[in-house]
Amino acid sequence: MTIELDKNKIAKLAEEQEAILDANTQKSKKMFESAVHLSNGVASSYQSRDPWPIYIDRGSGPKIWDVDGNEYWDFHNGYGAMVQGHGHPAIGEALAERWPKGSHFGSATEDDLVVSDLLSQRFGLAKWRFTNSGSEATMDAIRIARAFTGRDTVMKIFGSYHGHHDTVMVSAVVTDQDMGPRFHYRQLPYGGGIPATTVWNTVPVPFNDAEAMERRIEELNAEDRLPACVIMEAAMMNLGVVFPEPGYLEAVREITKKWGIVLIFDEVKTGLCIAAGGATEKFGVTPDMVTLAKALGGGLPSGAIGGTEEVMRVVEDHTVYQVGTYSGNPLSMAAARASLEKVLTPQAYQHLDHLNDRIVKGCDAVLKKYDVAGYTVGIGSKGCVTFADHKIVDFESYIKNQNVGITELAWLWNMNHGIFMTPGREEEWTLSVTHTDEAIDAYVNALDSLLAEVTK
Secondary structure, rough: OOOEEEEEEEHHHHHHHHHHHHOOOHHHHHHHHHOOHHHHHHOOHHOOOOHHHHHHEEEEOOEEEEEEOOOEOOOOOOHHHHOOEOOOOOHHHHHHHHHHHHOOOOOOOHHHHHHHHHHHHHHOEEEEEOOHHHHHHHHHHHHHHHHHHHOOOOEEEEOOOOOHHHHHOOOOOOOOOHHOOOOOOEEEOOOOOOHHHHHHOOOEEEOOOOOHHHHHHHHHOOOOOOOOEEEEEOOOOOOOOOOOOOHHHHHHHHHHHHHHOEEEEOOOOHHHHHOOHHHHHHHHHOOOOEEOOOOHHOOOOOOEEEEEEHHHHHHOOOOOOOOOOOOHHHHHHHHHHHHHHHHOOOHHHHHHHHHHHHHHHHHHHHHHOOOOOOOOEEEEOOEEOOOOOOOOOOOHHHHHHEOHHHHHHHHHHHHHHHOOOOOOOOOOOOOOOOOOHHHHHHHHHHHHHHHHHHHO
């Protein structure tokens, strides 16, 4: 039996913690006030914070420092891009060696070949192309799938984010009253500037529900709108962390093969962060295409698309022009090669598994200690504490069951207790290979002190 948390107390603590964070980030405030020509004072809307963003000065290994000199254990890690840790010497050496040889040619280099070979070995897909970001990777993967099938409709998971291009900015972040019935979730633009025709062509279905997916595919087929592809986060839906239920991925693979639909695993946020071969390695299901980014470049902009020989033939025969001036940029590829060969090794993944086991057990013990509703999940470098009294399996159950107040307070509490976290209740932690048991202890202790305060 768990205790019922006092919402008023949580709100009061959040107000107090907000004031502490504001007081501790006055240089960030001044920097924000000087940002006359940078919209909202940030380079991306995801970097915003009210009343001002936190500006970072530097990072080293598992730690970062903001411009006010506040020191944090970094569990944000650039939205999961820095699983290698900050300033990893192996990547630094590769960049130092590459720079004098030239940083950009608009032509292929040897590292392009080496990285594609390494990714093919890890993910079991024969053909690869490079991009500059995860958004580019998912955008190009969908275009390839459309060309391969000759169809326009895209199917995605309701509540999943796949980048900032129009096709996938549909039914990504919505409220419960917007959702509509389960077998016909509404198609909703995520922000302005997205054409209605694009929204109409993107059809959402629930996660962990293969029956709903096939039923919707059957309806679309009857309308002569059979999807070109299903794009989905396979290893985990990024609502904190929501794992695929046993048999779900296998069922999706069977359904997409049956209907001749290209299956795309979007592993931009997971991929190399959870295992050498991402979801394919962890769950034993191989898609037709996979998209990677974030952790691939070791801190430099990069992305990748892997596919079967059959699907990627539309690239090789020039049906699809998969292009980009900086795709396969020599610096990014040098960093990716060093990361794959020298950083994200079998020993590194063993270390991440050790840390993951420790943080999950530690946080679960704290939840039990204070009889607070919730559970902890983790895989590789990814994980989170989910404050819910029911298991979350998709966006609908996430919206209905998660305790918003305590989740938002937890972010503030962590920031004020030396734990830098990704903002937003749908986000999770990312560990790095440079994190230690000391870092894990700091995280667990911060959670302990939070729940001690909330429940006293």
